[in-house]
Amino acid sequence: MLDTTEEVAESPHGAEAGIGDVVTLKSGGPRMTVMYAGPVGFASGHWLICQWFDEHGELRQDMFAQDMVKMEPRLISAGSVKMRMPLRRV
Secondary structure (H helix, E strand, O other), X not given: OOOOOOOXXXXXXXXXXXXXXXXXXXXXXXXXXXXXXXXXXXXXXEEEEEEEXXXXXXXXXXXXXXXXXXXXXXXXXXXXXXOOOOOOXX
């Protein structure tokens, strides 16, 4: 019989975010999608380049250390979605 189990090495700080994961800052803020995850030339550690849309619908991007963010579920429950209605022009 084939052994189908895999051993998964755990990071000392928990799961590290990877490309496509959804994160938020531990201090609060919008849900962000990880576009890059890994080392950078000017600092040690695991860094994330994240993108999100701000309150005006503008695409934003910034870089954060792994320990500044927490993982979020990729899916948003229907009850937590806030719809904004477009303004009507007169």
